[in-house]
Amino acid sequence: MTVGTQVKQTLAGLKSAQAAFETFALQTENKSAKKLYQQAAKETQSIIDNVEPRLQDITAEEPQYNQ
Amino acid sequence: MPGWVFIITRSLLFLLLLFITTKILGKKQISELSFFEYVAGITIGSIAGEVVTGLEGNLYHGSLAIIVFGLVTYLVNFLSIHSKKFSDFTEGKGTVIIRDGKILEDNLKKERYTIDEISTLLRQKNIFNVADVEFAVLEPRGNLSALLKKENRPLTPKDVGMKMANEKEPQTIIMDGAIMDEALRWAGKGRDWLYTELEKLGVTLDNVFLGQVNSYGDLTVDLYDDKIQVPQPQQRPLLLASLKKTQADLELFSLATECEKSKAMYKKNAALLQETINKLEPYLNG
Structure with a gap:
């Protein structure tokens, strides 16, 4: 597995977690939990935004693995 | 007659x-x-x-x-x-029997209780050693209420400084195969949601003897047919596991990469994610 696919996997995991947080935030009736989930969704989104540019760098550096 | x-x-x-x-x-x-x-x-x-x-x-x-x-x-x-x-x-007041861990003999005499009777009342509360009690009151109806000394009280999450998620009362939304619409409204859900959740569990409404929803929106059911195994809600523990995995991945990347800028970026985000995990752990632990 190339580094590119690994990072891709991690990003996918982060995105699924982010989506799960948003779902939970909508599902729960508990006010403090709702706020916490929304906050977590925002933080996860910022992590995704941070890591994503790196994926582009890696794919640019590993052109031999791109079809 | x-x-x-x-x-x-x-x-x-x-x-x-x-x-x-x-x-x-x-x-x-x-x-x-x-x-x-x-x-x-x-x-x-x-x-x-x-x-x-x-x-x-x-x-x-x-x-x-x-x-x-x-x-x-x-x-x-x-x-x-x-x-x-x-x-x-008319209703009487409670009489303090033990204060600061000391038995107040005068009050005991006033209420005409013997030390044996007080010991019995304490034993009914699982207290066998009078020295463990900080404060005890004889209530107007004759029962005893006792406050144990701090070190003898059961341990609570607060004592060990654990953060717990606060939970609302669960709502019983299915009884005997019938939907309780009022409880469903209290839980903030609708019938559509309930039918979807039941389908996810793979059970029909008329097979459900009891269905409850907790404050996280997880539905748990008890079926008439006890041979059927119902899956437990796994969503939240699963999310916690995947978060931990991603966090570990980020740490790994930060070690593996040679680009200094990316190293710092990975490290920062790993720390950020760890912080999020720490905050959410009480809510995701099941």
Whole structure:
């Protein structure tokens, strides 16, 4: 597995977690939990935004693995 | 009219009268919290018993006595709510028996309790060593309330500095295969949501004996058919696991990469994610 696919996997995991947080935030009736989930969704989104540019760098550096 | 007809009619009549009296006096009467309720509880019962079986007794006199007892108790309750002094007088006050871990012998004597009786009351609360008690009160109804010393109290999450998620009461939304619409509304859900959740679990509504939803929106069910295994809600623990995995991945990347800028970026985000995990752990732990 190339580094590119690994990072891709991690990003996918982060995105699924982010989506799960948003779902939970909508599902729960508990006010403090709702706020916490929304906050977590925002933080996860910022992590995704941070890591994503790196994926582009890696794919640019590993052109031999791109079809 | 034969005697048995009398007894049947009187029994039914007095049952109704007693029911109405206790209904009016409320929950307090059933728990017999104060002196008046205690006395009224005993007396009303025996009057009713006397009148129902004693054929020569006058029906109206018996009913009158019950009504008087009920009325006086009601009045005392009413006045007690409005005057603290009155309620102290009629319902009595608790007597402190142990303060600062020391038995107050004078109060014990005043209440005419022996040390054996106090030990019995303490043992009923699973306290065998008087030295463990910080404070104990003999309540007006004769039961003992005891506060243990801090080091002898059961450990709570607060004591160990654990953060816990606060939880609301679960709502019972399915009973005997029927949907409880009011509870469903309290849980903030609709029938559509419920049908979707049931489909996810792979059960039909009429097979569900009891269905409850917790404050996270997880549905748990008990089925009529006990042979069927129902999957437990796994969403939140799963999310926690995947978060931990991603966090570990980020740490790994930060070690693996040679680009200094990316190293710092990975490290920063790994720390950020760890912080999020720490905050959410109490909510995601199941």
